[in-house]
Amino acid sequence: MSTVQGKAWVFGDEINSDVMAPGIYFKESNEIMARHCLEAVDPDFAPNVLPGDIVIGGRNFGIGSAREQAALSFRHLRVGAILAKSFARIFYRNALNFGVPALIFPEASDVKAGDILSVNAVSGRVENLTRNKSYVVDAIPRHLMDMIQAGGLMPHLKNRIQKKGQI
Amino acid sequence: MGRTLVQKIIARASGRETITPGDIVTCNVDLALILDSGGPRKIWPRLKELGTGVWDKDKVIVVADHFVPAADPQSAAILKLTRDFVKAFDITHFYDMEGICHVILAENGHLQPGMFCCGGDSHSTMGGAFGCYMAGFGAIEMTGVVITGDIWTVVPDTIRINWSGAFGRGTVAKDVMLFLARELGMENAFKVVEYGGETVRNMPMLERMVLTNMAAELGAETGLIEPDELTLDMIRTGGTEPAPNALDWKSDADADYVAIHEFDAGTLTPQVAAPHKPSNSGPAEDFEREKITVDQAYIGACVGAKLTDLHMVASVLKGKKVAAGTRLLVAPSSKKIMSDAAADGTLSIITEAGAILLPSGCGACAGLGAGILAEGEVCISSTNRNFQGRMGSNDAAVYLGSPYTVAAAAVAGHIVDPRDML
Numbered sequence: 001m002s003t004v005q006g007k008a009w010v011f012g013d014e015i016n017s018d019v020m021a022p023g024i025y026f027k028e029s030n031e032i033m034a035r036h037c038l039e040a041v042d043p044d045f046a047p048n049v050l051p052g053d054i055v056i057g058g059r060n061f062g063i064g065s066a067r068e069q070a071a072l073s074f075r076h077l078r079v080g081a082i083l084a085k086s087f088a089r090i091f092y093r094n095a096l097n098f099g100v101p102a103l104i105f106p107e108a109s110d111v112k113a114g115d116i117l118s119v120n121a122v123s124g125r126v127e128n129l130t131r132n133k134s135y136v137v138d139a140i141p142r143h144l145m146d147m148i149q150a151g152g153l154m155p156h157l158k159n160r161i162q163k164k165g166q167i
Numbered sequence: 168m169g170r171t172l173v174q175k176i177i178a179r180a181s182g183r184e185t186i187t188p189g190d191i192v193t194c195n196v197d198l199a200l201i202l203d204s205g206g207p208r209k210i211w212p213r214l215k216e217l218g219t220g221v222w223d224k225d226k227v228i229v230v231a232d233h234f235v236p237a238a239d240p241q242s243a244a245i246l247k248l249t250r251d252f253v254k255a256f257d258i259t260h261f262y263d264m265e266g267i268c269h270v271i272l273a274e275n276g277h278l279q280p281g282m283f284c285c286g287g288d289s290h291s292t293m294g295g296a297f298g299c300y301m302a303g304f305g306a307i308e309m310t311g312v313v314i315t316g317d318i319w320t321v322v323p324d325t326i327r328i329n330w331s332g333a334f335g336r337g338t339v340a341k342d343v344m345l346f347l348a349r350e351l352g353m354e355n356a357f358k359v360v361e362y363g364g365e366t367v368r369n370m371p372m373l374e375r376m377v378l379t380n381m382a383a384e385l386g387a388e389t390g391l392i393e394p395d396e397l398t399l400d401m402i403r404t405g406g407t408e409p410a411p412n413a414l415d416w417k418s419d420a421d422a423d424y425v426a427i428h429e430f431d432a433g434t435l436t437p438q439v440a441a442p443h444k445p446s447n448s449g450p451a452e453d454f455e456r457e458k459i460t461v462d463q464a465y466i467g468a469c470v471g472a473k474l475t476d477l478h479m480v481a482s483v484l485k486g487k488k489v490a491a492g493t494r495l496l497v498a499p500s501s502k503k504i505m506s507d508a509a510a511d512g513t514l515s516i517i518t519e520a521g522a523i524l525l526p527s528g529c530g531a532c533a534g535l536g537a538g539i540l541a542e543g544e545v546c547i548s549s550t551n552r553n554f555q556g557r558m559g560s561n562d563a564a565v566y567l568g569s570p571y572t573v574a575a576a577a578v579a580g581h582i583v584d585p586r587d588m589l
Contacts (some may be wrong), residue, residue, distance in 0.1 A: 025241075063386055066205070066287060097307040154213060
């Protein structure tokens with residue numbers, strides 16, 4: 001997994017999975033769903049986020065529903081990484097399962113919207129190029145790194161099925 | 168140091184003699200619950216891509232509850248796909264429009280103390296009222312479970328929450344959870360909450376299920392309650408004979424809890440949570456002073472429209488009418504509850520008061536079915552979450568309360584402390 005670099009989009013504490021994937025769009029495709037990601041909190045985010053951009057969250061990022069579209073929308077928007085002070089459990093698992101790097105970043109408050117960040121999920125190195133600051137955060141847990149490096153749970157399952165011939 | 172209930176369950180499911188909180192283990196899954204919304208429609212294409220099927224057709228339970236009954240062509244297609252999946256994989260247990268999944272599992276004897284269960288919905292935690300591990304996972308992860316029958320977890324720490332004393336009038340399990348969301352916050356990820364004490368022991372199963380359901384609102388991995396005779400009675404009513412050792416699934420007396428909280432039920436009063444989160448709560452009497460007019464009162468969801476909940480609603484509504492300018496919508500949690508409430512006269516009290524009866528399903532709670540809100544509208548709801556936009560418009564305001572509190576607001580036309588109406 002290489003280093004990603006992009007613009008920071010900064011969100012506050014307890015951003016829930018309902019606002020990441022609003023229920024009223026549940027029947028739509030994942031692509032349409034992604035266009036409404038976080039619109040209740042920041043309507044400029046989904047239309048303007050660029051591939052590789054970094055999402056910064058506060059505490060308990062992704063609390064609430066188990067809906068996978070909450071994490072999947074960030075992949076559809078090609079977000080480079082999500083850094084938050086802490087993550088809600090199901091969202092964290094979903095993000096990693098989709099191959100979206102989710103890293104715990106206690107210093108999230110240092111980042112201002114629009115800062116340019118560079119993130120390496122393997123080494124845990126985070127650089128704020130705008131403010132000339134660097135950090136080392138806990139990398140993805142070791143037992144999940146195989147899966148992340150394979151690109152998420154689906155490629156990981158494919159490998160597991162091929163290896164065993166069957167499950 | 169002894170072990171907590173969840174640690175014993177995970178040790179059994181992972182085949183390990185000893186485990187320590189923080190260990191990462193792989194568990195064999197005893198039951199996997201998948202739903203119309205994030206189940207077959209998400210999982211089947213992935214099974215096709217991988218060229219594989221389901222690991223155990225008896226252990227994968229399918230429930231159609233989110234898009235029921237179909238209100239538009241997309242919902243109809245999702246439900247048809249769900250039914251086709253059940254046929255294609257010869258799924259043994261399929262509940263089609265029978266009610267909301269977490270209540271369905273409880274009604275049909277699927278949950279037993281000591282089991283390790285995964286569900287494709289965050290309120291799967293509700294199953295923990297039966298002394299089993301049951302937690303919520305996303306559809307992508309449930310895809311893995313459905314194929315392999317196993318899943319990794321971090322052995323969690325356990326928070327013990329003891330309640331003593333008797334509730335005052337009009338105060339119930341829902342008030343406990345709105346209070347706890349404020350008291351303990353919503354950030355307890357990778358921890359399990361275990362509820363106990365005499366107040367919990369004295370609760371009927373349907374009330375205990377409120378505590379474990381809303382463990383999700385505490386951000387916990389799941390909630391658990393040690394089993395007792397009431398647990399076994401409900402399993403038997405569901406048609407299953409409990410295992411002979413079912414009551415052995417308890418925490419040790421010297422179990423290693425990361426925190427123990429003690430609360431007195433006698434001092435708790437009806438609670439209301441203001442928009443936009445369950446932890447934004449306070450005493451209903453404080454909200455009454457603000458004269459908050461409600462457009463809609465909603466009794467629904469897995470947590471808030473069980474038979475005990477409908478009884479609470481009827482006890483408020485008996486001989487009264489829903490206020491002009493307020494609508495009261497009631498969506499019983501399951502078909503069986505609907506039928507039981509019809510048989511014992513509860514439904515006629517509710518409809519005579521002017522309530523509108525809706526089908527059993529997740530419905531408006533998740534912004535999916537009948538009863539969603541327009542911009543600027545105010546709703547008080549017996550559901551479990553009030554995140555912005557969840558029940559429709561981003562600009563609607565949703566308050567949470569117990570079925571007593573919601574019914575009382577429907578009669579008054581604004582949020583009130585329900586004790587004056589009981």
